[in-house]
Amino acid sequence: MSAPNPAPYYRPYRQRSIFGPLVLISIGVLFLLRNMGIISGHALGWWFSRYWPVVLILLGVVRLAEYMWARQRGYPAPRIGAGLVVFLVFFIMFGLGATHTAGWNWRGIHDQMGIDDPDFGDFFGWGTNYEFSENFAQPMKPGAQIRVVGSYGDIKITPSDDGQAHVVVQKTIRSDSQDSANNINQNTHPKFDQQGNIWVMDLTNGGFRNGRYNLVMQLPPDSTVSATTRRGDISVTGVQGPVEASSDHGDVTTEQIKGDANLRLRNGTLRVKDVTGNVEVNGEVDDGNVSGVGGSLEFDAGYNGQVQLAKIGKQVHFKSVRTDLQIPKLDGEATLGDGNLRVRSASGPLRLETRSNDIHLEDVTGEVHVQNRNGVVELTGKPPLGSIDITNVHGGIELTLPASAGFQLNATSNSGNIDSEFPGVSVDNSHNDSTARGTVGKGGPDVRLRADHGTIQIRKE
Numbered sequence: 001m002s003a004p005n006p007a008p009y010y011r012p013y014r015q016r017s018i019f020g021p022l023v024l025i026s027i028g029v030l031f032l033l034r035n036m037g038i039i040s041g042h043a044l045g046w047w048f049s050r051y052w053p054v055v056l057i058l059l060g061v062v063r064l065a066e067y068m069w070a071r072q073r074g075y076p077a078p079r080i081g082a083g084l085v086v087f088l089v090f091f092i093m094f095g096l097g098a099t100h101t102a103g104w105n106w107r108g109i110h111d112q113m114g115i116d117d118p119d120f121g122d123f124f125g126w127g128t129n130y131e132f133s134e135n136f137a138q139p140m141k142p143g144a145q146i147r148v149v150g151s152y153g154d155i156k157i158t159p160s161d162d163g164q165a166h167v168v169v170q171k172t173i174r175s176d177s178q179d180s181a182n183n184i185n186q187n188t189h190p191k192f193d194q195q196g197n198i199w200v201m202d203l204t205n206g207g208f209r210n211g212r213y214n215l216v217m218q219l220p221p222d223s224t225v226s227a228t229t230r231r232g233d234i235s236v237t238g239v240q241g242p243v244e245a246s247s248d249h250g251d252v253t254t255e256q257i258k259g260d261a262n263l264r265l266r267n268g269t270l271r272v273k274d275v276t277g278n279v280e281v282n283g284e285v286d287d288g289n290v291s292g293v294g295g296s297l298e299f300d301a302g303y304n305g306q307v308q309l310a311k312i313g314k315q316v317h318f319k320s321v322r323t324d325l326q327i328p329k330l331d332g333e334a335t336l337g338d339g340n341l342r343v344r345s346a347s348g349p350l351r352l353e354t355r356s357n358d359i360h361l362e363d364v365t366g367e368v369h370v371q372n373r374n375g376v377v378e379l380t381g382k383p384p385l386g387s388i389d390i391t392n393v394h395g396g397i398e399l400t401l402p403a404s405a406g407f408q409l410n411a412t413s414n415s416g417n418i419d420s421e422f423p424g425v426s427v428d429n430s431h432n433d434s435t436a437r438g439t440v441g442k443g444g445p446d447v448r449l450r451a452d453h454g455t456i457q458i459r460k461e
Helices: 019-035 041-051 053-073 082-101 106-113 118-123 178-186 206-210
Strands: 128-139 145-152 155-159 164-175 193-195 198-203 211-219 224-231 234-237 243-249 252-257 261-266 270-275 279-285 288-293 297-303 307-312 316-319 323-327 329-337 340-347 350-354 358-373 377-393 397-401 407-414 418-420 425-428 433-440 446-452 456-460
Touching: 019 053, 053 082, 128 178, 145 155, 145 211, 155 224, 164 178, 164 206, 198 211, 206 211, 224 234, 234 243, 243 252, 252 261, 261 270, 270 279, 279 288, 288 297, 297 307, 307 316, 316 329, 323 329, 323 340, 340 350, 397 446, 407 418, 407 456, 418 425, 418 433, 433 456, 446 456
Parallel strands: 145 198, 145 224, 155 211, 155 234, 224 243, 234 252, 243 261, 252 270, 261 279, 270 288, 279 297, 288 307, 297 316, 340 358, 350 358, 358 377, 377 397, 377 446, 397 456, 407 446, 418 456
Antiparallel strands: 128 164, 164 211, 193 198, 307 329, 316 323, 323 350, 329 340, 407 433, 425 433
16 A cells, blocks of 8 residues: 655745835935925935934834734744845944034035035035125224134134224025025124123034134234134234134134244144244144244144244244254254254254154254164254264264364264264274264364264264
């Protein structure tokens, strides 16, 4: 008797999730409304940056409903496929990024990147620019303290001649419609608020975040001025009182200042000219030019390009990541950048610690102390000479002194030769460590030179 045939196997039907089609339909509807002009790309980006988690909630609700429906009918619940997992990962990353960057000034980024596609910018919330302007005057007492705080925009300050503050505001408001821009304009009227002894103009709250506000200000010349902006240039000219200026992304310029100047910037160009008091610089500059300072200069900032210093009446202290330069007075000029450090016509004691720079010191009087690595050191000394102490690792030393100079020489070079043009110097290049010692002329200040893997040359001028 033959065995009965086994019952046929039927694979249980697994219902597909409807979440994917719902997402596609929703995206298509949104883009259709965008193309028809019913909703703007600005509004679409704004809503997505805030409410994208609703999609995750909708997914949870759909999955729960599908699971309960399948259980009631005895079907296996729809599975989460690899495609959905990948979609969720990228969607969550994109949503978090949109939320994090929603407060950025996209118009400023748009301008800096040079993007000219208005549709592309509008989709990401840049909107359309609308221009407005206004002006007003505010009486100020002599010697007033004035603080201006901006978020995005230039600040230009010059002296007034009538004891008042005159302000012209150029507004570039970013919005998705003219009516919305008009509303923002009506709610963004810059003004001075007196807080104790300080007059404050704050352009960082409310509607001021929706555009660029450039200020052209005339302030009483004897005012104490503080100007700050996150993105924009700052220029202060002709102020007799102390000046503070700070910009995170922009240039800072101060000219014809009778008091001190305290400047901070990042990713911008620094220009300082004709400041009677002391100057202090902090942050990081692209390029810098400081000249005509009657007081001291404290430059504690990194630099990406070139920095030029000239005519500093008192102490100069230049400090960056790899350089520490101190000079009591700079009659000439100093240039730093592109792997070179040049100082001309400076009075010692000059102290320099640096690395990976070729150093050129010209017409320097007084004491000189230099420590360097990975570069040459060239020094031309002028009378009156002071003690000279130079140490250079992986680089040579070239010292030029007046032919009539008198000094005590002590020089050592590891793995390099020594050459001297002055009589009375005993040079020994027969060993790995070359030496040169002796009394030149009638003697005088000590000259100590030490080079590691570099030659030493001592020349007459």
